[in-house]
Amino acid sequence: MQRVMVDPEVPAEVADLFRRQGPLLSRIRAGWRPEPASNSSRLPKRLLRWGLVLVGVFFLMNVRQMVFFVVTLFVFAILISALANVEPLEAGVSEHEIYRQARWYEGRYLLPEDFDHDAGLLLDRARQAVDHVLRSRVNATGMLDDVRNSVMLPAQEWEIARLLAKLSALRTEHRGLTHGGSTPEVAAAMAPLERALAASEAAVVARVEALERYAGHVANAERALRAQEQIEQLRARLPRYEELLAETGADALAVPEIGRLSEDAGRLEQALRESVRSAHEAFRHLDEPPAD
Structure with missing residues (x-):
């Protein structure tokens, strides 16, 4: 079974990443590019800060206000999930990072289709x-x-x-x-x-x-x-x-x-x-x- 071949002089952590992400490297080779990161990726952090402030106010509410607050938190969680537009492929690694490494080490790795x-x-x-x-x-x-x-x-x-x-x-x-x-x-x-x-x-x-x-x-x-x-x-x-x-x-x-x-x-x-x-x-x- 063929696998991605990497120049042994490429750093070991990058070489391991390439061997695990062969299909994505093939897409990059074919011209695929990740979507540009937008400012909306910073928005969840801001929302999280506001959420922490709201939690502090939680204990000052009556029962009806608490119910409304729980519903608000639920909507808040959905917004965070929807606005996180850069999904990691594996722990700590995004498509942008793999694309950057693939471009930097172009010619230092070979794919099965080669x-x-x-x-x-x-x-x-x-x-x-x-x-x-x-x-x-x-x-x-x-x-x-x-x-x-x-x-x-x-x-x-x-x-x-x-x-x-x-x-x-x-x-x-x-x-x-x-x-x-x-x-x-x-x-x-x-x-x-x-x-x-x-x-x-x-x-x-x-x-x-x-x-x-x-x-x-x-x-x-x-x-x-x-x-x-x-x-x-x-x-x-x-x-x-x-x-x-x-x-x-x-x-x-x-x-x-x-x-x-x-x-x-x-x-x-x-x-x-x-x-x-x-x-x-x-x-x-x-x-x-x-x-x-």
């Missing part, structure tokens, strides 16, 4: 790979370069999204030019452009595949870590099993087999080190600038 079908699929693959790495335990425990991951991977994801949006726009224009057929001369002139689009797509695919390879090494490290932890838990229980075997006289045959747990733990520890080393290698390859 990507054609193929580009959307590629972007989903990149996002899944990045999410898998950043949410992994081997990253959270510092076995990987978690600091560089938290900076470099979102930057890679944004760069892939930016390139896919440009590629999608050019492909859409290209399809529009060739709609309804073209002459051999036009087809020959457009052939280099089609090759450029294909080469650009292949370069972005290579970036996505590099992310996926890195995520694959991280997944191997995750599996090795889980297996090592399970073997360590079994090894911690060995003394109880050995005691039981000694008491029952069955230790001569069973102890050697249980003792292999230590060997298994050693092998898994080595596998974990190899997996983490492979992940670091994949990270360094991912961090290399693309060849010209």
Whole structure:
């Protein structure tokens, strides 16, 4: 499922707001503007002050006057509700504020409609790979370069999204030019452009595949870590099993087999080190600038 993509250099609170308000950003992109704020938006505050004054007079009234006063308060509440012409979309955020932020950070966010079908699929693959790495335990425990991951991977994801949006726009224009057929001369002139689009797509695919390879090494490290932890838990229980075997006289045959747990733990520890080393290698390859 596609979502709003935001440049990682945009402040986090604004980026979160954009991700939650994708439909409104689409309307803004299409030319929608919020209604100008008018002086009537200040009127409820004035009415509220007058209402507080009236409450102070409440206790000086007789019964008939009290009934009239309650009806007046009811009408007062309706007026406040009707005159509040800027409704917040969420706590503390209005359409005007989202419009202002969207205009300020124009070009720093991308919407689902910025990507054609193929580009959307590629972007989903990149996002899944990045999410898998950043949410992994081997990253959270510092076995990987978690600091560089938290900076470099979102930057890679944004760069892939930016390139896919440009590629999608050019492909859409290209399809529009060739709609309804073209002459051999036009087809020959457009052939280099089609090759450029294909080469650009292949370069972005290579970036996505590099992310996926890195995520694959991280997944191997995750599996090795889980297996090592399970073997360590079994090894911690060995003394109880050995005691039981000694008491029952069955230790001569069973102890050697249980003792292999230590060997298994050693092998898994080595596998974990190899997996983490492979992940670091994949990270360094991912961090290399693309060849010209």
